[in-house]
Amino acid sequence: MSESLYRDILKDHMHHQRFAGRLEPADLKAVVHNPLCGDELELTIVLGGDPSEGAQRPIQEARNQVRACSICVASASLMGENIQGLSLEEANNLGTTFREAMETGELPDSPPEFLPPLMAIRKHKSRIRCAALAWNALEECTQQVTNPKSEG
Amino acid sequence: MLEARSDFPILKRLIHGHPLVFLDNAATTQKPQPVLNALLEFLTHSNANIHRGVYQLSEDASDAYEMARQAVADFIGVKDSRRVVFTRGTTESINLVAQSWLRPRLQAGDRIVLTEMEHHSNQIPWQLVAQERQAELDYVSITDSGELELNHLEQLLAQRPRLLAVTAVSNVLGTINPLETILDLAQRYEVPVMVDAAQAVGRIPLEDWAERCDFLAFSGHKLYGPTGIGVLCGRFQRLDEMSPWQGGGGMIAKVGRQSSSWAAIPARLEAGTPPIAEAVALKSAIEYVQQWGVSQIRQHEQELVAHALNRLAEEPDVTVYGPSQAAKRTGVVSFDLEGVHPHDVAQILDETGIAVRAGHHCTQVLHERLGVRATVRLSIALYNTLEEIDSAVSALANVRKVFS
Numbered sequence: 001m002s003e004s005l006y007r008d009i010l011k012d013h014m015h016h017q018r019f020a021g022r023l024e025p026a027d028l029k030a031v032v033h034n035p036l037c038g039d040e041l042e043l044t045i046v047l048g049g050d051p052s053e054g055a056q057r058p059i060q061e062a063r064n065q066v067r068a069c070s071i072c073v074a075s076a077s078l079m080g081e082n083i084q085g086l087s088l089e090e091a092n093n094l095g096t097t098f099r100e101a102m103e104t105g106e107l108p109d110s111p112p113e114f115l116p117p118l119m120a121i122r123k124h125k126s127r128i129r130c131a132a133l134a135w136n137a138l139e140e141c142t143q144q145v146t147n148p149k150s151e152g
Numbered sequence: 153m154l155e156a157r158s159d160f161p162i163l164k165r166l167i168h169g170h171p172l173v174f175l176d177n178a179a180t181t182q183k184p185q186p187v188l189n190a191l192l193e194f195l196t197h198s199n200a201n202i203h204r205g206v207y208q209l210s211e212d213a214s215d216a217y218e219m220a221r222q223a224v225a226d227f228i229g230v231k232d233s234r235r236v237v238f239t240r241g242t243t244e245s246i247n248l249v250a251q252s253w254l255r256p257r258l259q260a261g262d263r264i265v266l267t268e269m270e271h272h273s274n275q276i277p278w279q280l281v282a283q284e285r286q287a288e289l290d291y292v293s294i295t296d297s298g299e300l301e302l303n304h305l306e307q308l309l310a311q312r313p314r315l316l317a318v319t320a321v322s323n324v325l326g327t328i329n330p331l332e333t334i335l336d337l338a339q340r341y342e343v344p345v346m347v348d349a350a351q352a353v354g355r356i357p358l359e360d361w362a363e364r365c366d367f368l369a370f371s372g373h374k375l376y377g378p379t380g381i382g383v384l385c386g387r388f389q390r391l392d393e394m395s396p397w398q399g400g401g402g403m404i405a406k407v408g409r410q411s412s413s414w415a416a417i418p419a420r421l422e423a424g425t426p427p428i429a430e431a432v433a434l435k436s437a438i439e440y441v442q443q444w445g446v447s448q449i450r451q452h453e454q455e456l457v458a459h460a461l462n463r464l465a466e467e468p469d470v471t472v473y474g475p476s477q478a479a480k481r482t483g484v485v486s487f488d489l490e491g492v493h494p495h496d497v498a499q500i501l502d503e504t505g506i507a508v509r510a511g512h513h514c515t516q517v518l519h520e521r522l523g524v525r526a527t528v529r530l531s532i533a534l535y536n537t538l539e540e541i542d543s544a545v546s547a548l549a550n551v552r553k554v555f556s
Contacts, residue, residue: 069493
C-alpha cells in the first residue's frame with residue numbers, strides 16, 4: 001500500500017475516531033498522560049468471561065476518551081478497532097508488537113492491520129509517544145488483572 | 153540586524169528541502185561562529201584542568217575560566233565576580249538555592265511564594281523542599297492578559313514567606329514582569345527573592361536586578377552560548393551562608409578523615425571539574441551580544457513580535473495568549489489554532505522547515521490557568537526576520553488544509 005493511502009487511513013481515523021468515549025461502569029480503567037504536552041487518554045474496558053480467567057477474559061468492549069493530538073487519536077481509534085473481542089492478553093500482545101515495530105522500524109511477518117499505517121510516524125521520533133499512549137493505557141489495564149497489587 | 157544571519161552557520165541548513173526558519177529561541181538559541189570558534193579554539197590550544205596544575209597550560213585555562221566569570225559579572229552588572237557561580241544551567245542554579253540555601257532554613261508551616269507563570273524549573277525545586285519540610289507553596293495569580301496580579305503578590309508577601317521565586321519573563325506569554333516594583337515590594341516585607349532570568353538575559357536590559365535581588369539564575373545556551381553552562385548570581389552574604397551541595401574536588405579548604413572545611417565562595421559551590429570550555433565560550437557569547445547591544449536586540453525583537461501579533465490577529469481561528477502590546481513582552485508568542493492540536497500544527501510547519509515548539513512548555517500550572525492543555529509557541533532571536541514571521545503565519549493555511 002502506498003504512503004498516501006496510509007495517510008488517508010490515519011486521517012480517516014483522526015477525523016472519525018472509532019470506539020470513542022467512556023464505559024460506565026467499566027471493569028478496567030486507566031488514565032495516561034503524555035509528558036510532552038499534557039495530553040490525556042482514558043481507556044475503559046468491559047470484560048466478558050469469568051474473573052477466574054484472568055488475562056484470558058475477552059474484551060467485550062473498549063473505549064478511549066482522548067484529549068490529544070491527531071496521531072494519538074488515530075492510534076487510539078485503530079487500537080479500538082483491533083482489540084474488541086480479543087482476550088486481554090492477546091490485545092496487550094498487539095501492544096508489544098506495536099512497540100517493537102516502532103523501536104526497530106521492522107514490520108513482523110503478517111503484521112496486524114493497524115500497524116502499517118502507523119509506521120510512517122517513526123520518521124518523527126517524538127510522535128511515537130503520542131501513538132503509544134493508547135497502548136500504554138491498555139498495558140496498564142492488563143497489569144491491573146495480571147498483577148493487581150501494582151494497580152495505580 | 154540582518155547582517156547577523158551570516159554569523160550563524162546553521163541558518164544555511166535545509167530542512168525537508170526548505171531553508172530552516174528557527175523560531176524556537178525560547179528553548180535554545182543558535183550559536184554564532186565566534187562562539188563555535190571559542191569552543192574549538194580552547195579545546196584545540198588551551199585545554200587543561202583549572203586550579204590544579206602549576207604548569208603554564210593549566211594556569212592559562214584557569215585564567216580563561218575566571219575571565220569568563222568576570223565577563224558574566226560585568227554583563228549582568230555586579231561588581232564582585234565572586235558572586236557569580238557557574239552551574240550547568242538555570243535548573244541547576246535554582247536547585248542549588250533550593251537545596252543549599254532554602255532547605256536548611258525551611259520549617260513546617262513556612263510559605264514559599266511562586267507565580268502561576270513559573271517554568272517547572274522554578275517550581276519543582278521548591279515543591280521538592282516544601283514537601284520534605286511540610287511547607288506551603290502560594291502562587292501569585294495572573295490576569296487574563298497574562299500579567300501578575302500585584303495586589304495578590306503583596307498579600308502573599310505580607311504573610312512573610314521564606315522566599316519569593318519569580319521569573320523575569322514568562323517563557324510562554326512573553327510577559328516582562330515589573331521587577332522593579334516586585335523587588336520594592338519584597339524589600340518592604342523583607343522577603344528574599346530568587347529571579348529566574350533565563351528568558352531575560354540578552355533579550356532585555358537587566359537594569360540593576362542582579363544587584364537588588366538575592367539570587368538570579370540563567371543559562372548560557374539561551375544566550376547564544378553552549379549548553380552545559382549556566383549562572384547563579386547571589387548576594388555575597390547569601391552565597392556565603394550556603395553549605396556545599398555537592399562534595400568533591402575544587403570545593404575544599406582542608407580535608408580530614410572525618411570532616412573537612414570548605415573553600416571560599418564561589419569555589420565552594422562548584423564541586424568537580426567545571427564546564428571550562430563552555431564557560432570560555434559563554435564569554436564569547438556575551439561579547440557577541442554586546443557587539444549588537446541588548447537594547448538593539450530588544451528593539452529588533454519587539455519589531456518582530458509586534459508584526460507577529462498583528463499577523464496572528466488577522467486570523468480569526470487563532471487565540472494568542474499574553475499581553476496584547478508588544479512593549480510588554482519579549483519575542484515569545486504562544487497561540488492556539490482552533491480545532492487543531494499544537495503538535496499537529498508544529499508538525500505541518502516543520503514540513504516547510506519552520507521550527508516552532510508545541511506542548512505545555514514546562515508550564516502546566518500556567519496552561520491550566522489558561523484553560524488549554526498545550527499551545528504552539530514561536531519565539532524570536534536576533535537573527536530572525538519579518539519574512540520568517542510571515543512564512544510561519546502563512547503556513548497555518550497548510551495546517552488548516554490538512555486538518556479540516
